[in-house]
Amino acid sequence: MRYLPKSPADREAMLRALEARSIDDLFASIPAEYRLNRELRLPAQKSEPEILEWFQKCSHENGKGLPSFLGAGAYHHYRPVIIDTIISRGEFLTAYTPYQAEISQGTLQSIFEFQTMICELTGMEVANASMYDGSTAAAEAVMMAMRVSGRRRVVIARSVHPEYREVLVTYGQHQDMPLTTVAFGANGRVDMEELDRVVGQDCACLLVQSPNFFGTIEDVPALADLAHSRGALLVLAIAEAVSLGIVKPPAEADIVAMEAQSFGVPLGFGGPYAGVIATREKYVRQMPGRLVGETRDKHGKRGYVLTLATREQHIRRERATSNICTNQALIALMANVFMTVYGREGLKALARQNLAKAAYAREHFGRHGRVLFEGAPRFHEFVLQTTENPYVINSRLLEENIVGGFPLKKFYPELGNAALWCCTETTARASIDAVAATLARAQTAGRRRPEPEPEVVR
Amino acid sequence: MSGVKKAARHVNQNEGVIFEKSSPGKAAWKLPPLDVPEVDASELLGAAERRDLGHMPEVSEIEIIRHFTRLSTWNYAIDLGMYPLGSCTMKYNPRVNEAVSRFDGLANGHPYQPERISQGALRILRTLSDCLLEITGMQAITLQPAAGAHGELTGILLVRAYLQKQGNPRKKILIPDSAHGTNPATAAMAGYAVENLKSNSAGMVDVAALAAQMNEDVAALMLTNPNTLGVFEQEIHKIADILHGKGGLLYMDGANMNALVGKVRPGDFGVDVMHLNLHKTFSTPHGGGGPGSGPVACKNFLEPFLPVPVIVSKADGTLGFDYDRPQSIGRVRAFYGNFGMHIRALAYIMANGPDGLRQTTEDAVLNANYIRKGLEGVYDLPYPTPTMHEVVFSDRMQSKKGVRTGDIAKRLIDYGFHPYTVSFPLIVPGAMMIEPTESESKEELDLFVDAMKSIAEECANVPDMVLEAPHSTRVSRLDEVAAARKPVLRWKPNS
Numbered sequence: 028m029r030y031l032p033k034s035p036a037d038r039e040a041m042l043r044a045l046e047a048r049s050i051d052d053l054f055a056s057i058p059a060e061y062r063l064n065r066e067l068r069l070p071a072q073k074s075e076p077e078i079l080e081w082f083q084k085c086s087h088e089n090g091k092g093l094p095s096f097l098g099a100g101a102y103h104h105y106r107p108v109i110i111d112t113i114i115s116r117g118e119f120l121t122a123y124t125p126y127q128a129e130i131s132q133g134t135l136q137s138i139f140e141f142q143t144m145i146c147e148l149t150g151m152e153v154a155n156a157s158m159y160d161g162s163t164a165a166a167e168a169v170m171m172a173m174r175v176s177g178r179r180r181v182v183i184a185r186s187v188h189p190e191y192r193e194v195l196v197t198y199g200q201h202q203d204m205p206l207t208t209v210a211f212g213a214n215g216r217v218d219m220e221e222l223d224r225v226v227g228q229d230c231a232c233l234l235v236q237s238p239n240f241f242g243t244i245e246d247v248p249a250l251a252d253l254a255h256s257r258g259a260l261l262v263l264a265i266a267e268a269v270s271l272g273i274v275k276p277p278a279e280a281d282i283v284a285m286e287a288q289s290f291g292v293p294l295g296f297g298g299p300y301a302g303v304i305a306t307r308e309k310y311v312r313q314m315p316g317r318l319v320g321e322t323r324d325k326h327g328k329r330g331y332v333l334t335l336a337t338r339e340q341h342i343r344r345e346r347a348t349s350n351i352c353t354n355q356a357l358i359a360l361m362a363n364v365f366m367t368v369y370g371r372e373g374l375k376a377l378a379r380q381n382l383a384k385a386a387y388a389r390e391h392f393g394r395h396g397r398v399l400f401e402g403a404p405r406f407h408e409f410v411l412q413t414t415e416n417p418y419v420i421n422s423r424l425l426e427e428n429i430v431g432g433f434p435l436k437k438f439y440p441e442l443g444n445a446a447l448w449c450c451t452e453t454t455a456r457a458s459i460d461a462v463a464a465t466l467a468r469a470q471t472a473g474r475r476r477p478e479p480e481p482e483v484v485r
Numbered sequence: 486m487s488g489v490k491k492a493a494r495h496v497n498q499n500e501g502v503i504f505e506k507s508s509p510g511k512a513a514w515k516l517p518p519l520d521v522p523e524v525d526a527s528e529l530l531g532a533a534e535r536r537d538l539g540h541m542p543e544v545s546e547i548e549i550i551r552h553f554t555r556l557s558t559w560n561y562a563i564d565l566g567m568y569p570l571g572s573c574t575m576k577y578n579p580r581v582n583e584a585v586s587r588f589d590g591l592a593n594g595h596p597y598q599p600e601r602i603s604q605g606a607l608r609i610l611r612t613l614s615d616c617l618l619e620i621t622g623m624q625a626i627t628l629q630p631a632a633g634a635h636g637e638l639t640g641i642l643l644v645r646a647y648l649q650k651q652g653n654p655r656k657k658i659l660i661p662d663s664a665h666g667t668n669p670a671t672a673a674m675a676g677y678a679v680e681n682l683k684s685n686s687a688g689m690v691d692v693a694a695l696a697a698q699m700n701e702d703v704a705a706l707m708l709t710n711p712n713t714l715g716v717f718e719q720e721i722h723k724i725a726d727i728l729h730g731k732g733g734l735l736y737m738d739g740a741n742m743n744a745l746v747g748k749v750r751p752g753d754f755g756v757d758v759m760h761l762n763l764h765k766t767f768s769t770p771h772g773g774g775g776p777g778s779g780p781v782a783c784k785n786f787l788e789p790f791l792p793v794p795v796i797v798s799k800a801d802g803t804l805g806f807d808y809d810r811p812q813s814i815g816r817v818r819a820f821y822g823n824f825g826m827h828i829r830a831l832a833y834i835m836a837n838g839p840d841g842l843r844q845t846t847e848d849a850v851l852n853a854n855y856i857r858k859g860l861e862g863v864y865d866l867p868y869p870t871p872t873m874h875e876v877v878f879s880d881r882m883q884s885k886k887g888v889r890t891g892d893i894a895k896r897l898i899d900y901g902f903h904p905y906t907v908s909f910p911l912i913v914p915g916a917m918m919i920e921p922t923e924s925e926s927k928e929e930l931d932l933f934v935d936a937m938k939s940i941a942e943e944c945a946n947v948p949d950m951v952l953e954a955p956h957s958t959r960v961s962r963l964d965e966v967a968a969a970r971k972p973v974l975r976w977k978p979n980s
Contacts, residue, residue, distance in 0.1 A: 030837070041852075056873070061749050067619055067842060072835075078835050088602075089590035090598055095595055107514070116553075116554065120564075132559040134556075244530065294593050295586075296606045297821045320972045321976075323963070326961060334969050335969055340634070345679045347670040352632065352633065353634070353777040354775040355775040356775045364549065369513075370513070375538060430595070
């Protein structure tokens with residue numbers, strides 16, 4: 028086996044040193060009746076070219092880099108080449124969690140820089156080293172808010188990513204966490220009147236996403252005021268990190284739970300991504316996940332260590348702030364390189380292009396359908412209601428080698444024939460124009476006759 | 486330093502934090518020309534518009550490459566040498582895995598793209614699932630959990646949902662005192678109380694104590710097997726019987742599955758539900774602390790409760806996702822889990838095949854026993870029980886000179902090795918937990934044994950040498966107390 032650095036003679040010599048007759052002597056502690064006395068029924072050992080070929084075939088069957096208008100929590104942005112150059116260095120790729128600080132300063136300093144940039148972008152005072160993804164970060168942020176406030180009730184906006192809401196329900200199901208969902212108004216933002224009614228003195232936190240699932244930017248200062256007036260925390264989820272280049276940071280929030288995928292992380296069919304939790308300094312001891320801090324060595328030299336570990340499971344066990352151990356360090360490094368490449372001016376320019384592409388698409392698509400939620404600012408996603416079923420439109424687009432927007436019927440049936448469309452800097456004008464032309468045809472077709480619903484393609 | 490054979494000192498570059506290199510007007514980016522009309526952001530966003538990005542850096546591409554390359558040289562890594570962190574399974578990360586995970590259709594597939602253009606990804610998920618079921622001897626699986634601890638939570642939620650359906654979710658989870666901290670933390674997240682289970686003098690579950698503690702309040706036992714001492718729980722059949730006899734379930738923490746693959750299957754020795762760490766047993770890179778992946782495999786009676794969605798074969802022969810699962814515990818993560826890690830793990834399984842996986846397990850156990858033999862008598866072995874893929878010594882002999890496990894670990898750095906796991910498991914005072922994995926040659930193991938012997942001599946003769954180690958690193962021991970007392974968690978100008 029090509030990954031094993033031993034010759035048969037090595038193995039024999041080692042067994043002799045152990046005074047063992049055969050390798051099975053070393054497995055004698057396994058009761059005989061349970062031993063597997065056959066080879067596993069798995070595909071036979073493959074050579075490198077065979078492995079490449081097998082996966083190449085899967086890759087071909089998995090779309091061919093088609094232009095896509097899908098967003099909905101996973102965004103296609105250009106990834107600068109040097110991201111992979113850097114994360115492919117074995118010293119980053121094949122290191123473990125930096126427990127031994129003296130020989131982990133590379134990982135530690137890069138996390139420290141990551142934490143700093145997340146703070147700069149979110150307006151928070153501290154950020155952790157990463158969480159699994161945006162959905163679990165949001166759930167953990169809510170549980171953190173419950174610890175901070177000592178309260179149990181959680182109010183969540185229905186405009187938060189539906190899968191993030193599902194994860195929160197899963198995490199909270201045995202945590203004595205009564206959950207109230209609030210509707211969105213005609214402008215796509217959280218319905219403030221309903222919110223005013225449901226956020227009471229027993230409320231631990233309000234969880235809102237901005238830009239929300241429909242791409243609408245919420246009024247964060249007003250939400251924070253309302254939450255704070257009842258002694259509750261505002262937990263702000265961000266699924267599209269690139270929005271931070273041009274949308275005001277949610278500095279009024281108490282905890283930010285974000286997904287960093289947009290920062291140079293490939294779509295990868297849904298993962299691995301990287302979540303992050305950022306918050307105010309006064310809440311840091313209730314925060315889950317790893318934290319890197321600056322300190323000095325005995326000669327006064329600057330260095331970095333994992334710190335405040337007494338929050339964590341390996342010290343605190345069942346009283347830890349979370350059970351999280353392994354997080355998403357290498358993905359956070361991708362985001363780190365991305366943020367460094369674009370930096371202060373590039374992120375702004377990048378976000379502007381996203382804004383412009385979506386504005387153009389909205390204008391052109393809006394001629395052949397109804398753009399919902401006008402009246403509040405948006406980033407790069409919008410909801411288009413059509414006369415025809417969006418699944419039918421998408422099937423037609425797929426024939427033209429374009430992946431259409433995300434049909435909302437599954438999660439928001441009340442919106443009817445609606446889909447969520449996303450444009451990023453990678454969306455070509457020609458693709459937008461092609462979709463507009465197809466929508467024009469759909470509009471006419473939809474007026475003529477309703478088509479049967481095709482097999483649902485999510 | 487005369488005893489040091491593996492490493493030599495080498496110049497490496499100083500490097501500040503990136504913000505200290507920043508100055509206005511430098512840039513590492515250029516966008517293509519915009520092919521749609523420019524927009525007025527103020528008009529579109531109004532009060533929500535951001536104008537200033539604070540202290541985000543402005544640097545050029547060469548500075549970024551040098552920055553991160555310099556930083557990288559300050560890390561130890563598997564690619565440099567043995568990384569014997571017990572329980573962490575720091576094995577070689579094959580590069581073909583990296584190559585296939587970057588294929589365009591896989592790296593750039595959107596999780597919501599139509600199923601008919603997702604068949605390649607679905608086939609990977611299905612094939613990996615089938616392989617893992619055969620390896621574990623279990624009957625159903627979810628790949629959704631993002632890491633081992635996340636898998637634990639998923640598994641315990643399955644247990645709870647099943648027991649709830651029987652009419653009583655029960656109150657507590659039994660956890661051996663040798664367990665990872667994630668186990669009790671997980672039980673708490675699933676709403677269970679934790680009850681400690683004492684180990685016996687052989688380092689195994691005390692079966693009599695288990696029988697006494699087991700009752701109708703116990704939902705499950707979370708058992709790591711082989712346990713954190715590297716000891717296979719020989720009475721596993723009795724353990725399973727005791728739990729099942731009182732209606733409880735046996736959860737296996739699969740952190741040490743690399744000692745079992747191809748030799749014995751948890752599904753065959755009474756385990757009801759378990760997680761795997763793809764970043765341990767199945768070679769996906771640790772990346773400085775993730776991403777991991779923690780699939781959960783279970784017996785059929787737990788299958789209805791698996792997280793949504795599950796992969797199904799459709800009537801037309803294609804694969805798809807099934808969301809219509811009324812008894813599901815729900816979703817534990819958005820989308821389908823760390824797909825990129827699934828690709829890598831499957832590539833690893835394919836490269837090995839059944840014989841390669843078995844040989845891998847055998848070599849891992851051989852290596853650990855070779856080290857154990859080499860260091861017996863040099864360091865105290867608190868449990869003489871036979872061990873598998875890892876071995877736990879203690880600093881009992883060295884501590885008489887005031888040298889503790891953490892000091893010996895730091896001295897190993899000077900010898901060119903990453904330290905072992907320090908002070909874990911908690912049942913061994915001054916624990917030194919060593920797991921070489923199969924990836925080490927006999928030569929590297931001999932160097933390690935030599936280094937450990939040489940350090941033992943230093944402990945006896947020149948303890949200060951060990952107490953002040955490491956001597957060869959860029960920074961000496963860092964002040965962790967100060968870091969925690971007055972946390973500095975981000976860079977600030979003039980800091």
